[in-house]
Amino acid sequence: MNDFREFLLFERSRQGKVGCPMPALDVPEVELESSLPEMTRAELDVFPEISEVEVVRHFTRLSQWNFGIDQGMYPLGSCTMKHNPRINEAMAALAGLANAHPLAEDSQVQGCLGVIHELQSYLCEITGLPYCSTQPAAGAHGEFTGILLIKALLDKRGSKRSIVIVPDSAHGTNPATASLCGFDVKEVKSDKHGRVDMEHLASMVNDQTAGMMITNPNTLGIFETNIAEIAEILHAKGALLYMDGANMNALVGKTRPGDMGVDVIHLNLHKTFSTPHGGGGPGSGPICCTEELAPFLPTPRVTKDGNDIYAWSNDFPDSIGKVHGWYGQFGVLVRALTWILTLGKEGLVRHTEHAVLNNNYLRKMLAPHFDIPYPAETLHETVFTDKRQQAHGVSTMDIAKSLLDYGFHPPTVYFPLVVPGALMVEPTETESRGELNRFARALMDISNRAASDPQSVTSAPHTTQIQRADETIAARQPILRWQPKTS
Amino acid sequence: MKYLPLSPKDKTEMLEFVGAKTIDDLFASIPSDLKFRGSLNVPSAYSEMEIREHFENLAGKNKLLAARFLGAGVYAHFYPVIVDALSQRQEFLTSYTPYQPEISQGTLQYLFEFQTMITTLTGLDVSNASMYDGATAAAEAVLMASRLRKRRPRVLLSRALHPNYIKVIETYLSNLELHIQMVGQADGVTNVSELKENLDNDVCAFVVGYPNFNGIVEPLEQISEAVRASGAMTIAVTTEALSLALLKSPGSCNADLSVGEAQSFGNAPQYGGPHLGFFTCLDADKRQMPGRICGQTVDRQGKRAFVLTLNAREQHIRRAKATSNICSNEGLCALRATIYLSAMGKVGLRKLAIANHSKAVYLHKCLGAIDGVTVTNAAFFNEFVVRLPRPAKSVLKGMAEHGVQAGVDLGRFDERRDHEILVAVTELNTRKQLDAYVTALEGLL
Numbered sequence: 001m002n003d004f005r006e007f008l009l010f011e012r013s014r015q016g017k018v019g020c021p022m023p024a025l026d027v028p029e030v031e032l033e034s035s036l037p038e039m040t041r042a043e044l045d046v047f048p049e050i051s052e053v054e055v056v057r058h059f060t061r062l063s064q065w066n067f068g069i070d071q072g073m074y075p076l077g078s079c080t081m082k083h084n085p086r087i088n089e090a091m092a093a094l095a096g097l098a099n100a101h102p103l104a105e106d107s108q109v110q111g112c113l114g115v116i117h118e119l120q121s122y123l124c125e126i127t128g129l130p131y132c133s134t135q136p137a138a139g140a141h142g143e144f145t146g147i148l149l150i151k152a153l154l155d156k157r158g159s160k161r162s163i164v165i166v167p168d169s170a171h172g173t174n175p176a177t178a179s180l181c182g183f184d185v186k187e188v189k190s191d192k193h194g195r196v197d198m199e200h201l202a203s204m205v206n207d208q209t210a211g212m213m214i215t216n217p218n219t220l221g222i223f224e225t226n227i228a229e230i231a232e233i234l235h236a237k238g239a240l241l242y243m244d245g246a247n248m249n250a251l252v253g254k255t256r257p258g259d260m261g262v263d264v265i266h267l268n269l270h271k272t273f274s275t276p277h278g279g280g281g282p283g284s285g286p287i288c289c290t291e292e293l294a295p296f297l298p299t300p301r302v303t304k305d306g307n308d309i310y311a312w313s314n315d316f317p318d319s320i321g322k323v324h325g326w327y328g329q330f331g332v333l334v335r336a337l338t339w340i341l342t343l344g345k346e347g348l349v350r351h352t353e354h355a356v357l358n359n360n361y362l363r364k365m366l367a368p369h370f371d372i373p374y375p376a377e378t379l380h381e382t383v384f385t386d387k388r389q390q391a392h393g394v395s396t397m398d399i400a401k402s403l404l405d406y407g408f409h410p411p412t413v414y415f416p417l418v419v420p421g422a423l424m425v426e427p428t429e430t431e432s433r434g435e436l437n438r439f440a441r442a443l444m445d446i447s448n449r450a451a452s453d454p455q456s457v458t459s460a461p462h463t464t465q466i467q468r469a470d471e472t473i474a475a476r477q478p479i480l481r482w483q484p485k486t487s
Numbered sequence: 488m489k490y491l492p493l494s495p496k497d498k499t500e501m502l503e504f505v506g507a508k509t510i511d512d513l514f515a516s517i518p519s520d521l522k523f524r525g526s527l528n529v530p531s532a533y534s535e536m537e538i539r540e541h542f543e544n545l546a547g548k549n550k551l552l553a554a555r556f557l558g559a560g561v562y563a564h565f566y567p568v569i570v571d572a573l574s575q576r577q578e579f580l581t582s583y584t585p586y587q588p589e590i591s592q593g594t595l596q597y598l599f600e601f602q603t604m605i606t607t608l609t610g611l612d613v614s615n616a617s618m619y620d621g622a623t624a625a626a627e628a629v630l631m632a633s634r635l636r637k638r639r640p641r642v643l644l645s646r647a648l649h650p651n652y653i654k655v656i657e658t659y660l661s662n663l664e665l666h667i668q669m670v671g672q673a674d675g676v677t678n679v680s681e682l683k684e685n686l687d688n689d690v691c692a693f694v695v696g697y698p699n700f701n702g703i704v705e706p707l708e709q710i711s712e713a714v715r716a717s718g719a720m721t722i723a724v725t726t727e728a729l730s731l732a733l734l735k736s737p738g739s740c741n742a743d744l745s746v747g748e749a750q751s752f753g754n755a756p757q758y759g760g761p762h763l764g765f766f767t768c769l770d771a772d773k774r775q776m777p778g779r780i781c782g783q784t785v786d787r788q789g790k791r792a793f794v795l796t797l798n799a800r801e802q803h804i805r806r807a808k809a810t811s812n813i814c815s816n817e818g819l820c821a822l823r824a825t826i827y828l829s830a831m832g833k834v835g836l837r838k839l840a841i842a843n844h845s846k847a848v849y850l851h852k853c854l855g856a857i858d859g860v861t862v863t864n865a866a867f868f869n870e871f872v873v874r875l876p877r878p879a880k881s882v883l884k885g886m887a888e889h890g891v892q893a894g895v896d897l898g899r900f901d902e903r904r905d906h907e908i909l910v911a912v913t914e915l916n917t918r919k920q921l922d923a924y925v926t927a928l929e930g931l932l
Binding site: 005006008009010013017018019020021022023025026027028029030032035036037039040041043044045046047048049050052055056058059060062063064065066067068069070071074076079081082083084085087089091092093094095096097098099100101102103104105107108109110111112114115122125126128137138139140141143144148151171172173175176177178179180181182183185222223225227228251253254255256259260270276277278279280281282283284298320321322323324325326327328329330331332334338340341342343344345346347348349350351353354356357358360361363364376377379400401404409410412415429430431432433435461464465466467468469470471473474475478479480481482 | 488489490491492493494497498501502504505506507510513514515516517518520521522523526527528529530531532533535537538539541542543544545546547548549550551552555557559560561563565567569571572573575576577578579580581582583584585586587588589590591592593594596597598599600602603604606607608610612613614616617619620621622623630649651652654655657658659661662663664704732733734735736739748755756757758759760761762773779780781782783784785786787788790791792793794796797798799801802803804805806807808809811812813814815816817818819820821822825826828829830831832833834835836837838839841842844845846848849866868883887892895899914917918921
């Protein structure tokens with residue numbers, strides 16, 4: 001198996017093979033010279049010609065070199081890799097929803113508008129914030145939209161402010177987003193418990209502060225217990241509080257950002273609400289906000305009249321405008337709504353509880369074997385480090401690669417940046433006790449081997465299709481597409 | 488709770504193991520005044536049968552007419568059943584961004600194949616692994632041009648660019664020191680002399696639709712030549728990627744960036760998303776690109792392997808100095824496109840493009856022969872503007888009664904154009920539908 005190699009499509013290609021014949025043309029074929037004079041190209045040079053059988057085998061083989069959540073635990077911290085139900089896929093694929101065109105008249109797409117309106121109302125309920133936009137296409141896109149709302153409100157108030165505060169434990173998207181919106185970024189330190197350092201924060205907030213972006217629970221899995229006070233400090237100085245909802249899986253039904261003083265939050269539907277990550281996307285990053293920020297939400301916005309008729313409205317003169325070509329990732333919205341309705345109000349809370357229980361169970365099992373840099377209680381995820389294993393020359397990267405040989409996807413590694421050698425483990429609620437036990441035993445075994453036979457860990461993985469790809473060569477001499485060999 | 492695998496006994500024992508009396512003990516770090524003690528205003532759990540009923544009911548409220556001629560950036564195309572079958576394999580569907588190359592070679596290899604085919608279509612050197620959609624790809628392209636052409640604080644946009652794309656670009660630039668200036672259109676095409684008058688050494692880029700919003704094939708070589716002479720970059724924006732199988736590639740017309748929407752390749756209209764933004768540039772500019780890029784390398788045994796590369800551009804490394812804040816892309820939509828393009832193949836895709844074009848030309852000719860109807864004289868791919876003797880709204884309503892969704896009312900984008908419709912024709916529109924369209928319109932006018 002190890003020596004088996006799947007060629008690239010272009011290497012499989014042979015002239016004259018066809019994968020999908022189309023019907024004969026039922027109108028006269030045009031003379032291109034007259035309809036598109038000097039506007040047409042030569043044939044597509046680097047493009048495959050293969051039969052359907054080969055297409056099927058090619059992609060099936062490629063799939064076998066991937067690891068998905070259906071195969072086993074995928075404890076990527078902050079990514080919330082939970083079960084992706086197939087009923088969600090089936091509902092998004094219903095012909096009436098899949099074939100709807102975004103420029104169909106509102107009267108012809110009442111079903112689509114109904115989906116959007118219903119989902120928005122539940123997301124508002126879950127966040128405790130009264131307004132929602134489902135237009136942002138992913139988490140970082142939601143951040144972008146939320147920070148633009150804050151900017152728009154400050155502009156409306158005539159308040160010129162240039163700084164967005166971000167904790168040093170934040171996701172990279174937070175500072176990148178603030179820059180993209182034209183703000184300068186200042187980092188607030190974490191205190192010794194892993195939470196925002198309140199003294200440092202209080203000293204930073206002033207009349208130049210536009211707002212703060214905070215992840216709660218933070219990327220260490222620790223709840224920011226001072227969140228309400230943080231909101232007060234900001235609000236007292238005329239600044240706003242943005243919450244990155246990447247870790248909302250720890251909170252649904254237990255506490256609501258709106259009640260904490262959060263002004264605007266994004267949710268990652270591909271995390272908390274189980275829509276599949278698809279090897280990198282599509283995601284979806286709806287935002288929920290206060291009434292004060294609502295006039296600035298992206299347009300169009302869905303409205304509902306007294307007769308339960310839905311319509312798009314552009315009648316929001318203060319809106320920041322459009323952030324997506326259409327209405328966001330509609331197909332992902334269908335999947336998230338399916339998830340919410342399948343769980344129901346009781347299920348949403350039970351899921352949160354199980355996510356937190358699973359994490360604490362795993363943490364307790366692993367605590368004797370792995371360093372935990374911040375001892376504070378964690379909710380849905382825990383950050384460990386390689387400190388003890390480093391004594392034997394075994395690093396976080398080695399531990400991650402070694403886990404591959406046990407049939408697990410590794411945790412998030414080397415993040416957050418405030419923790420050297422971080423291993424961020426988020427089991428989620430959809431893992432069984434048996435799977436958690438197996439995962440813990442694998443890590444314990446790796447830790448034991450790190451002491452007794454470190455080379456067996458540093459040489460991992462041993463069972464995968466490829467082993468330790470050279471990322472330096474990839475970046476220094478980039479090969480970013482296939483090209484035919486020139487003789 | 489079908490998605491929760493802990494038994495009641497597991498739960499009790501696990502709570503005991505972690506030293507908690509009740510589950511609430513685990514939430515002790517949440518201050519009690521912040522705890523939500525109510526009941527969420529969400530219905531109780533639906534069974535799978537009830538879920539089906541709910542969504543089939545919603546889907547049934549959508550009225551999809553039998554013959555559909557809507558385009559304007561979203562196109563209904565045929566795709567073979569293997570696109571669904573293969574892309575729904577869980578190993579692709581349920582995996583994350585390929586951070587661990589050892590167990591992500593499937594995703595990485597198809598991304599490399601996707602990038603290769605997209606560069607073939609656009610005629611540029613480097614493609615990324617996808618963007619959210621065509622409009623955000625266009626906005627990111629403007630930002631990239633402004634990084635590559637520093638101290639040039641103006642960007643010119645053609646008025647014949649898709650209006651939604653213009654809006655998204657406006658939003659992206661709203662707080663940056665980068666100012667938008669519009670270049671007018673004449674007869675549905677960019678006014679090139681007006682463009683030339685406005686090009687100076689303050690301009691970082693010109694953004695033009697190819698084909699443009701009116702479906703017309705812009706004189707891209709002529710435009711690029713003028714833009715390049717001024718030191719600015721040409722950004723060609725394509726909303727119907729299938730057109731690139733037939734038209735001269737943007738790269739061969741000297742565009743510097745070619746971006747747009749590839750939903751046409753194996754992805755359903757799905758009411759506007761998820762779709763598939765694509766993004767390509769010249770080799771020299773690649774380190775300013777936004778988004779994930781997949782590259783080829785070798786593993787420690789010298790075997791070919793694929794990894795995400797040029798990461799030093801990205802938010803997780805560069806944070807506030809990253810080229811973009813983008814993290815998630817449209818991987819699964821790119822997979823669908825890769826499967827689709829493999830099945831259509833080199834010859835098939837071009838034949839399909841010719842079929843789309845031929846059908847559009849056929850309908851265009853028939854509609855042009857109707858009294859009172861005016862059609863464009865310019866060259867187009869599979870979409871064109873029709874000017875009606877009456878307000879489009881009432882005509883479209885009448886056509887709908889004949890089962891024909893006859894096009895997009897351009898009055899929705901610009902009230903001065905309320906007598907015009909934009910008509911898109913794809914392989915899904917049979918000759919019977921085309922002829923029925925003509926008959927119905929003749930009857931109405």
